Amino acid sequence: MTVTIAIVGAGPRALWALEELTVMSRERNLALDVTVFDPRDPAVGSAYATDQPTHRLVNVTSSAIRTGAGTLDDYRGEGAELDPFPPRALVGEFLTHSWREMLRKLPEQMTVTHERRRITDLAELSGFNEILLATGHQQAELPEGMLDVYDGDLSVIAPGESVAIRGAALTFIDVVLALTLGRGGRFVDQTYVPSGEEPGSITAYTRTGAAIQVKPSPLTDEERAQLEPFREQIRGGAEIREVLCAASSALAGQPVTLADAEPDTDVAGGWRASIAEDRRPPQALGLAWRELYPQIVERVSFGREDLDELPRLLEPLAFGPPPAQIRRMLALHDTGILRVAGERPEAQHTINAVLAPAGIGPGSLEAQLGEGALQTDEAGMVSDNIASVGRASEPYILGHDTLSRTMHGVIPAWARRIGAVYGPKQVHGVPPLTGRLESWMSEPDARGLIDTYSSPVNVLNSAPVTRNIDELVAAGERAGVDVRIHFARKANKALTFVDAVNAAGHGVDVASYRELSQVIDTGVPGERIIVSAAIKTDEFLELALAHGATVSVDSVGELERLQALTRGRQALIAPRIAPDPAKLPPTRFGERSAVWAEALNHAWEGITVRGLHAHLHGYAVADRRTALGEALWLVDKLRQAGHAPEFVDLGGGVPMSYLDNAGQWENFQETRRAMVAGDHPPFTWKAHPLDTVYPFHQAPVRGDWLAELLASDEGQGLKERGLRLHLEPGRSLLDGCGIIYAEVAFVKKRSDGLPLVGLAMNRTQLRTTSDDYLVDPLHLPAGPAEGEELEAYLVGAYCIEDELIMRRRIRFPNGVKVGDIVAFPNTAGYFMHILESASHQIPLALNVARNADGGFELDRIDS
Structure with missing residues (x-):
């Protein structure tokens, strides 16, 4: 089956979703046909067009901008002059490069098509198995008589005319620079030198008369250590407002309350003070919010807790523009061109620089799904086959930042859901390699054999010989x-x-x-x-x-x-x-x-x-x-x-061939090569390359x-x-003649959180001279298999770190528990005995063979 997926929006979050789907396609051997709908160029969305002026900067450091192709700093190359807050156009170049890399890395069974059109009705997507809404900011309503900041024609503003700007956040800075620096003006030693083409005056107005604040500088090592206890307090359930005030007080070196976050109507004075000392109480509050934000997002998202107006109050202090941009605003203020007011002034032109708020926007696709904040599960699902990963779900889910991939895992969880719904339902390796099974392999009483002969036990049938x-x-x-x-x-x-x-x-x-x-x-x-x-x-x-x-x-x-x-x-x-x-x-x-x-x-x-x-x-x-x-x-x-x-x-x-599905073997080889080349995340223990393995599927045989x-x-x-x-065949003659049963001894995590399933056997009891056994194991649960999905490595009894039974991750769709049995089919040829060891004085596995009556008894080699 080919799964058809529609993604509405082709910005950075759509890129992330496609990268995650690429992983799922390989790791579940899924055929995916993805269509991305967006009238704009792919990857860049509305904010990162590559042809925009270079004075438009992002408000995050370049090292934090990452895609499946690496980081922005990697893209710029060694020796490049790294600006910590790069131009949006440069980010767009990187995103475009990342989109091309994503397409280059597509597995053979996955296609991606970009359709340059806007979807206005969900009914247009009725033929798709799955729909993902990744539209980012909703379309803002443009007040009558105002110019749009990006789509409007600012050239109608003649030199010397008066301009009013609705809003004084990040977009306001883009407008101001477009009308000054973009018209030939220059900034020299923090002084603005006009070109004569500027408006006569630019007045930004907001409800409060305040403007966005400068972004606080990053934490020092000492401050990072100071904040660690507060992270734990957030995780532990302490009152968030109290923790924020305590953390801010520690950063500022003086008592700080939420009242310090109230907007400062002396905009220029606040800008100067925050540049001179960016640990003042307002900036300390913003920094504490920014640094504790991952723990806050994890704790409150998905409706777990209501923060009321806290995000609106603190985000202007935490996620503002870099100091360089604020210095430019001050220079313009000092020349008398720029000011910020609390009421709309009389002006010849008014520009709208207010983006649509988070939540469901009027006329949006999300509006066809409900009202208020869109409520989804942790995979972004709104209904059986529709998911949303944009700002329509805020504040129900915090952290839907366009470029960030660290706040929560909604997009990876959505891709994993695709893998779970349409991928293999049985236990399988990553990627899946389904073994060819003989009918007799379902006959043995695995539990009874292990109880009688211990774990592991080699079960043999010579009939296929x-x-x-x-x-x-x-x-x-x-x-x-x-x-x-x-x-x-x-x-x-x-x-x-x-x-x-x-x-x-x-x-x-x-x-x-x-x-x-x-x-x-x-x-x-x-x-x-x-x-x-x-x-x-x-x-x-x-x-x-x-x-x-x-x-x-x-x-x-x-x-x-x-x-x-x-x-x-x-x-x-x-x-x-x-x-x-x-x-x-x-x-x-x-x-x-x-x-x-x-x-x-x-x-x-x-x-x-x-x-x-x-x-x-x-x-x-x-x-x-x-x-x-x-x-x-x-x-x-x-x-x-x-x-x-x-x-x-x-x-x-x-x-001989262990697998009937040639496509699975080709997908495994392609995925292995991609992993070795760095184009796919590791799916083997310590990224082992598995470059010496038996051809588990081949023809002719x-x-x-x-x-x-x-x-x-x-x-x-x-x-x-x-x-x-x-x-003198060995492996080929014993094709279909054996299966190994091993009991699950423990389910735990390594010290770094990596899931492990311990089997009562050792690695030499399923190993040849090649790197791994590449047939998916079978899972024989001791009771109902009703647990949570688990991807884990199978480890064995020897007291060494790399005691791996299999080097691929194994996915248990319904979990696994102590007392379950894991079976390794078609292992009679070499896997059981060629390297078996009784180290640690652990006895060798016993061998039981099918007898003339159809039962199983100890083979004479062990009797």
Whole structure:
């Protein structure tokens, strides 16, 4: 399903929403089709157009302006002259760059389209699955006869005419500078030098006769420490007004009350005083409000508490313009051009510089949803599929600042809701990789098995082995080649699989003395055993000789050792070939074909060359064709020398696929690459790159893969020479044969708050030589699964920090609790045993196998 989403507004908050959707699309493997509606250029909204004058500054420091592309300071580059309060146009450039970066980072299954039109009725969006209103400030009503500050034509104001400005906040400063600096005036040493093109007078008027105050300078380290107890008091539920007054008193070094925040009608005097000493009581109140604002927002938002007029009183003191802008206003005041009044003056032109207040504006889309302050949940939802993340919900939700991403997580929560509603409902890794399950895997009584055999327990079923063998043999029959299978015993130590292979008339590949001894004891005849171990002691070779097992001799020196042990007996060998390193990666296994041809150019007493052997890396058909070509050349040489090899053994590397969904695997790989490149937040433990992993989805596999090999010239060379093809699959042969059950021992958080789920097992019990097991686990809850969603890392029993069972985060949509069981499917091939450890004296996992009656009992390897 493709989820269709409409976003109304293309400003900074829409950009944030799109960045969060990009994360969800990858982490839930969601197909998203997003349409953004805005008549303006994307990302910049109404406030950050790139063509506006550079004297319009933002009132936040550049280091605080951040998007998914980094910070504004990063964008400006090392060595750039950093103005702490940058021009709005520069912010717009950065936002435009960030929009392009967002589009560049889109996953394949997500599209974003920008439609340059205004939405005036929610009915226009009826065809979308989800709607997000990200319109920011509502459209202000323009009083009759007034010019609009941004859309009006200020050029109608002639030099020398009188101008009145309605409002004396941040927008008022933009107007004043447009009419002075924007008309050729200059500021020199805090003095204004007119150009002659200015209005004769500019009078700002407000209800109170007061104006916005200078932004207090940032906290010092000492002040930051002073405020820490007050943050805790806000979190702890203390009366907010009392805390603000106490914190302000500490900053000002004198008693401060809320009465100190009342507007100062001596505007110029207040400006001068606050620049000279920005810890005066009014500025201390503004600074305390600004610095404690995150804790206040967290505490009161979503209707938890009513602050009445407190925000209106303190925000002009906290979030005003930078000192540079106020100095310019003072310079204009000192020349007599600018003044602030409490009543509307007579003027030839009046400009509206009052923005619409927070809340639902008349005629807005939000007005079609309700009246008053828009009330939403923590994901911004107003109804089943409509969310709002703009100022329409203030003061119900505080902190909807255009550029800030730190006050609350409404937008990320909205994106996570999209992931929860439309993404996987079952437990899954991030991103999801849904394993292919065998029907029998639902049969075992997981709770009963853990209660009987402890956690973890390896549960095995050898029935799929016969099916997997038959698939390979059938591919050989269709190509006219006799295919024999030798189960790579190192893939799983359980004897149930040896029994299954033996019953099917095939053999076993062993890599140690104990493996060989156990296989012989189960009744596998020596002629169906190949000894491929890298290290072979004399005792090991003696056992192979005694039972007629074929030895894959790794070197001429090893062959000489084996011959010395024969003493009248006949040793069966398959010399191991090391293919040409110019064609395949260098290998530690075997000798070059020419070495074997020279060494075996005559008969060896006590030695019978039964076949040839190769140990190859990877799964590529092309590599096997190369090795097979060399083997066929050597077969011909050996036959000319009087030997009679019967087979070529290409070892393991028969591919299988754990996943049926190729799209999930492609999405995982794309997300992993994006994470490594820094284009996606880490989804693995400590941002582990997972750059060495098995191809959990691939094609062709098993029978089709073998058919492709045997259809080649080299494959047909086997048929032409009457040679058998031997294969030593481990993982592929055990496809569908095992599942691990582990009990949840704890659910907690790391010291930094990172969620952890502890399993009663250790990391070596689900690990191969690759970086991770990349199949989603299964969750078997002990009771109803009704908890809150949790994304956590699975950790194990060893007392080390990086004791990870899986390196991907795991999402539990309905939570997880102690006593639940987590299952890891299709793990019989290598994952259970190849690296298992009993460190800390913790016993190894026991292995239970399905018996003839359909029940499960301890495998003989543990009995």
